[in-house]
Amino acid sequence: MQKGAQTRRSVHIILCALKNNSDVFEEILNKHIIKYKYSSRDINLIQAVVLESIRYNNQVKTIIAKYSKKKINEDSYILLLSAITQLLYLNFKEYAVVNSSVEIAKNLKTSSGFINAILKKIIQNKKKLQEIRMDKNNLPKWFLGELSKLKKDKQELVIKSINEKPQLHIVFKSNLFLKKFISEIKYDFTTTSKNSLIINKFNKIENIARYNKGEWWIQDYSAMLPIYLSKNFNNKEIIDFCAAPGGKTFQSLANNNKVSVVEKDKKRAIILRRNLKRLNFNVPIEIKDAINLNENKKYEVILIDAPCTAIGTIRKNPEILFRKTDANLYKYTETQMNLLNKAATLIKNNGEIIYMVCSFFEHETTRQIKKFLNLNKNFVVKKFEKNENEDLIDDCGFINTVPCTLKNNVKIDGFFAAKLKRND
Template sequence: MTRPYNPSRDDPPGVPARRAALRLLDAVLRRGQALESALHNATHGLDNPSDRALAHAIAAEVLRRLPDLDALIDSATKLPLPDDAKARTALRIAIGQALGLGTPPHAAISTVLPLVDGGPRKLVHGVFGTLMRHGAALPEVPTLPAAIAERWRARWGDAMVSAAAQAIAAPPPLDLSLRADGVAHPDGMSLMPRHVRLPAGTGVRDAEGYGEGGWWVQDLAASLPARLIGGGRGRVLDLCAAPGGKTMQLAAAGWDVTALDIAQSRLARLSENLERTGLSAHIVVADALKWAPDAPFDAVLIDAPCSATGIFRRHPDVLYRATPRIVAEMAEVQAAILARAADWVRPGGLLVYATCSLEPAEGEEQLAAFIAARKDYAIDPVLADELPDGVPTCQHGWIRTLPSMLADTGALDGFFVARMMRTG
């Protein structure tokens, strides 16, 4: 009896990782899934962690360079290939490896050809060979997807779009938040108190101080919302808390923290980090739109679910998933969470609203609608000494970080952050 063909077992060496990359790209580009959430299913059957990491690296590189890869492919074909054609995706993977990841061309093409059959295989081999013989190269600065570039240009201008393209060209640096002054940590650049910035690619688990729990990984921009609440001894709610960097900041600052999130699996990671750092928080698995506290809080931090376009440097898939429809849907969710959580703050307490988004509908416009509807809230302006040098406060007192900021020292993720006080 002939056993059934199993690609992950029967493919030649190197092919299973490329097949997984193909599945990852299909999940992102055709089904609109997040790269990270698609990773488990797409790499099922890959027993070697290095193969799973390679599949992820290939897919991420293709997504960072997709417009430029497609331009090269189109330059070498008589008729354009459909966007969802397997031959186009196979070529994206092969060219992305050869020109973006430094894979030897013979290895890049030989591990991709088994992904296609018949005529498409000849096409893939021919197009790839033509491009390599003619010295094809990717531009130093990637081209952003046209829809995203147009949207951001209309709101933020040409300089921001140029900075965003440069920001996606290389992996971003690694930022650490420190639990306290004087804890063991790797040497690096400090842009704020209790912050260290390390070069891209720095290993985490083997770095100084990791085992002692003195720090955790957290982009500098992502650390700003919790910093605006400051230190205290009262009760604070971290809403939509996972993966937990802000919870640990608040706990380290002395607060009695309740960390709420709907995703139990993501809160498990927070529990592990709390144990490693010796910090504590009350963890609640619940839907913020259904849960209610027993008593008001002194402060509530809402790191609201959003399109996540601000973290495109680490998650290039958002550039293809964050359509206007998704942005509008997320804005509705944010408005509902804001309206509900605003009632959980005691008079005189603080409400901090943040999104890792570069879309005004998930930031400036959201805040304007909230302030107009809630006369018992007023903006508590952020002060210059609460921010890193090079990050300005907006004239109305909130924060908008852009990829053009701190470009000389590694840049920032895109965030919107506003601090409000309940006045009555």
């Protein structure tokens, strides 16, 4: 098989796996990279086609239905999905897309004539088809159900974000490091706070300026906010229950706190260790389920960045809407509540628990906090203080946002954080 067709065949296999299993994109991609010895150019192509295909699955569904009235098999659908994405949304060369798609169709023993005919029609009507908007009816029912619990304007923001690519948001240990970075780079950037910025152009994270100096990490703006907006967040005894890959731990360490770092998953702890080392932070990681922590020692601040559906990161992880299986919406609610209750036993009086999830679903956010406060009358909500982006903090004082774009064109993830103060 020709190289172009081989990379597209990998795209096909990865898309099928994401549709049918709970496979993680990066892991399947890595297997293909090793097996076919892909170059960084091939890898970029595979990444771009897989992710854009998933992001535009909604529109492509509408387009295919226009040209084929009969029900088509999964191989043909996925082949058309990636080919149409390449033609309409990635503007790849038409002959390369059609030829390799036909070759793969023959290889898969699915109707190559049918694929060829549809792609020819798409090319003829390219401009018109590019204008097709997202159709709510093509979204999974479970997602529409959750979406309907949000206000109309928030629903629209979420739907808009489904087609969008994420940006790269960088957080620095201090303003001094941000200044050094800016003085060195030649590409466009937008500062988002005194310690953070986004850059619009990069190929590999490792090639970004001053990577090996260990002065910055990647962390979304909204995920940075809970600690960034916390006043007097220094010289405290903190425990981070759910630490990997490390964003909140790094912020805590950069603010001169004494941090106990806990992570349950061994593989993720290895990534965290690597990240800590690059950033020149020398702290041990306790690989443990936080629920089993010894209760002798008490802390002034407890960070719970709990496992969740991660629906807030839909731009970075769009496959949640693509998979055939249900999103397992309630998978983490019990763990989230157990972590909150455990924190209640480890917090000092006047200490603060910061509960966070990258989700905007009610059952992982506000409902969990209400439930916790009902059962733990010795805790009160401490409101986050509004900053320049006031809309991100709700009337209860929670950081509570859906994926959206700020006034300065910075795209942020959906995120939730509540600060609970023990007040006996």
